[in-house]
Amino acid sequence: MPRLLERRWYSPRVFEIFLERDTWEFHSGDSTLIVLPDRVTARPYxxxxxxxxxxxxxxxxxxxxxxxxxxxxxxELGTELGTTPPIPQLDLGRPGDMIWIATGTGISPFLSALRYRPNQPPLALYYGVRYREDAVEVEYLKGVCNLHLFVSGETAPGWHSGRITPERIPVDPNARYAVCGHGSLARKLTDYLKRHGVRDSNIAAEVFFAS
Ligand SMILES: Cc1cc2nc3c(=O)[nH]c(=O)nc-3n(C[C@H](O)[C@H](O)[C@H](O)COP(=O)(O)OP(=O)(O)OC[C@H]3O[C@@H](n4cnc5c(N)ncnc54)[C@H](O)[C@@H]3O)c2cc1C
Structure with a gap:
């Protein structure tokens, strides 16, 4: 089973872990189950x-x-954690006509795609967090794509204040949309875009938890 190699804290609430690679390959936008050493408890990430x-x-x-x-x-670092073969969630393969929207750790698949192909950004990336320190890799993201960061719980100079709401996302019937994170935004945004003429097939969502 892959061992835990590193843990990187971005804020007291958000961290990134790095495991040894398992035998499988994956695409940006995939998730897997992380299985704890009891071999029973598991969650998708x-x-x-x-x-x-x-x-x-x-x-x-x-x-x-x-x-x-x-x-x-x-x-402990070194703990052996199980993973399962990748579960496809979002297709981020051709980002040139896409608009990406993330809340919280929902930035994960988009971060993967931009780490993989920094020279193939989406049209825009909308990223919502409560506190500025919870936003990860902001300088990197700003350097490789058209980043719109929204901070809802405090004032963050230079960034948008408040939550991402559907009205703040541009409507483009020719664009493809991918939204990841909180279920409530995914639901509201999908309804909004459909009402404004975006085809259902051009909207994809990965929901971490319903709210
Ligand atoms: C496809 C998929 C991919 C996911 N990818 C990620 C990921 O990349 N990063 C990540 O952090 N999480 C991700 N999640 C959520 C993750 O699987 C767990 O649900 C989350 O880490 C909570 O697990 P837990 O065992 O710590 O909490 P639990 O002990 O299972 O539950 C604690 C309580 O918190 C609620 N809850 C669950 N998630 C949240 C949340 N984000 N904010 C507030 N309350 C919540 C639950 O409904 C429950 O009532 C993903 C979920 C899915 C379905």
Whole structure:
């Protein structure tokens, strides 16, 4: 089973872990189940690393009282964790006509795609967090794509204030949309875009938890 090699904290709530590569290949936009050493407890996580990277990366929000996120936040480096073959969630293969929207650790698949092909950005990336320090790799993302960062819980100079709402996303019937993170935004945005003439087939969502 792949060993935990590194844990990188971005804020007290958000961290990234890097595991040894398992035997399988993956695409940006895939997720896998991380299985704890008891071989029973498992949760899905989206891959944040490049498919060509040396390790498997996962960006995780530490939920107070959350069983697996707390375990992954505190277990020893070297712990053996199981993974399952990749589960395709979002197709991010041809980003040139795409608009990407992420809330929280929902940035993970987009980070993977931009780490893989930094010279193939989407039309725009909308990224919402509560606190500025929870936003990961902002300088990198700003350097490789048209980043719109929204901070809802405090004032962050130079960035948008408040939550991402559907009205803040441009409507382009020729664009393809991928949204990842909180279920409530995915639902509202999908309804909004469809009402404004975007075809259902041009909207894809990966929901981490319903809210
Ligand atoms: C396809 C898929 C991909 C996912 N990818 C990621 C990822 O890349 N990064 C990541 O951090 N999470 C991701 N998740 C969520 C992840 O699988 C776990 O649900 C999450 O880490 C909580 O697990 P836990 O065992 O710590 O909490 P649990 O002990 O299972 O639950 C704690 C409580 O918190 C609620 N909850 C779950 N998630 C959240 C949240 N994000 N914010 C607030 N409350 C929540 C649950 O409904 C539950 O009531 C993904 C989920 C899915 C379905």
């Amino acid at each position: 989206s891959l944040s690393s490049s498919p060509e990277g040396p390790h498997l990366g996962f960006l995780i929000r530490l939920l107070p009282g959350g069983y697996v996120s707390s375990y992954l936040a505190s277990c």
